[in-house]
Amino acid sequence: GSRFQVVEQGPPIEVFQLNKAFTEDSYKNKVNLSVGAYRDENGKPWVLPVVRKMEKQMAEDESLLHEYLPVLGLDAFTEASVSMLLGKDNPAIAEGRAFGVQTLSGTGGLRVGAELLNKHLKYDTFYYSNPTWENHHLVFVNSGFTNPRTYRYWDEKTLSIDFDGLIEDLKNAPENSVILLHACAHNPTGIDPCHEQWEKIADVMEERKLFPFFDSAYQGFASGDLDRDAWAVRYFVKRGFELVCAQSYAKNFGLYNERVGNLTVVLSESSHVAPLKSQLTWIVRGMYSNPPAHGARVVAQVLRNDVLFDLWRDHIKFMSSRVMQMREALRAELIKLGTPGNWDHIVKQIGLFSYTGLSRRQSEHLIQEHHIYLLRTGRINICGLNPGNVQYVARAINDAITK
Numbered sequence: 001g002s003r004f005q006v007v008e009q010g011p012p013i014e015v016f017q018l019n020k021a022f023t024e025d026s027y028k029n030k031v032n033l034s035v036g037a038y039r040d041e042n043g044k045p046w047v048l049p050v051v052r053k054m055e056k057q058m059a060e061d062e063s064l065l066h067e068y069l070p071v072l073g074l075d076a077f078t079e080a081s082v083s084m085l086l087g088k089d090n091p092a093i094a095e096g097r098a099f100g101v102q103t104l105s106g107t108g109g110l111r112v113g114a115e116l117l118n119k120h121l122k123y124d125t126f127y128y129s130n131p132t133w134e135n136h137h138l139v140f141v142n143s144g145f146t147n148p149r150t151y152r153y154w155d156e157k158t159l160s161i162d163f164d165g166l167i168e169d170l171k172n173a174p175e176n177s178v179i180l181l182h183a184c185a186h187n188p189t190g191i192d193p194c195h196e197q198w199e200k201i202a203d204v205m206e207e208r209k210l211f212p213f214f215d216s217a218y219q220g221f222a223s224g225d226l227d228r229d230a231w232a233v234r235y236f237v238k239r240g241f242e243l244v245c246a247q248s249y250a251k252n253f254g255l256y257n258e259r260v261g262n263l264t265v266v267l268s269e270s271s272h273v274a275p276l277k278s279q280l281t282w283i284v285r286g287m288y289s290n291p292p293a294h295g296a297r298v299v300a301q302v303l304r305n306d307v308l309f310d311l312w313r314d315h316i317k318f319m320s321s322r323v324m325q326m327r328e329a330l331r332a333e334l335i336k337l338g339t340p341g342n343w344d345h346i347v348k349q350i351g352l353f354s355y356t357g358l359s360r361r362q363s364e365h366l367i368q369e370h371h372i373y374l375l376r377t378g379r380i381n382i383c384g385l386n387p388g389n390v391q392y393v394a395r396a397i398n399d400a401i402t403k
């Protein structure tokens with residue numbers, strides 16, 4: 001017999017399972033609203049033109065070698081990433097107390113940041129929003145955090161943020177708890193705190209001595225404006241917090257499979273940078289030794305060149321406004337059909353997703369009866385909608401609700 005017979009089948013990953021079911025479905029009007037990736041007007045993946053342009057140039061560039069990158073990544077990339085997040089005139093950069101580590105996309109940034117906090121600061125309690133991106137729990141637990149907790153976030157009745165619940169839960173968090181905060185475009189709800197709410201969150205976190213860990217997977221993609229989407233992180237830095245932030249270029253550069261990310265670290269004093277970088281080097285060394293170069297080179301070249309940067313900014317404006325148009329279109333169709341309920345939340349939510357408020361049963365109905373694939377929590381990827389299918393989807397939602 002095999003020594004591996006003790007290994008039991010694990011559960012499927014819902015989002016990838018749905019994606020596969022969609023691909024295998026032969027129904028002509030099938031719609032994929034599951035995986036969080038951008039789709040164009042024809043439902044097709046979109047390689048950003050500025051990325052194609054860079055890749056063509058790079059293919060011809062014989063000075064580019066396949067030598068190992070440094071363990072902490074490409075300096076040009078990490079520096080540009082820190083600037084993009086904090087704003088290039090941020091005093092934390094001028095004072096030499098902010099730096100970046102190149103990571104395996106956003107997930108890798110979360111993983112490396114969590115291990116740093118657990119191993120070197122001995123933090124063991126982390127809080128994530130209820131609900132949150134389904135991978136947060138696993139990443140932190142695998143990094144050594146033994147005490148996972150949640151803070152309230154979503155109010156089912158009002159289809160908006162449960163702010164009182166959130167504040168109460170943070171007030172009850174033990175000192176040095178790590179609080180995972182979505183920098184913008186909260187996944188899955190699409191609802192972010194407003195500026196005054198962020199200020200209150202910062203007040204409580206300061207008072208209770210909690211540690212902010214930002215997850216920034218959608219900068220620029222949410223509002224179409226890079227600075228606006230970084231407001232919360234910059235506000236916490238201005239308030240004097242030490243913090244870390246995992247940044248992903250999967251969505252805003254469409255570089256999903258290239259695993260391009262950065263962990264920004266902001267400290268109160270520059271003298272701590274060197275020891276932290278050396279310990280982060282050992283963390284990465286033992287995990288995957290050093291990061292891949294291709295995507296980081298693409299991003300670094302675009303971020304460091306004014307003309308290319310503007311071109312990229314146009315791309316993210318284009319993508320985010322298409323998402324907003326589709327929100328409007330879906331709401332308009334539901335209103336036209338007289339579908340019971342208030343659909344304002346669809347246009348109030350931002351980013352890729354809408355937390356529709358559809359129940360598990362209704363979501364299943366959409367999958368089984370209408371070949372429309374969405375998470376069972378009722379989360380839909382708005383980019384899966386286009387002028388050619390939004391009416392079909394609205395009719396199906398109407399059917400799921402009224403039947």
Ligand code: PMP
Pocket residue numbers: 036104105106107108133182187215217247248249250256261
């Ligand atoms: N955080 C959130 C909230 C996300 O939605 C995602 C992407 N689904 C990620 C992190 C990380 O994604 P990636 O590792 O592909 O950058």
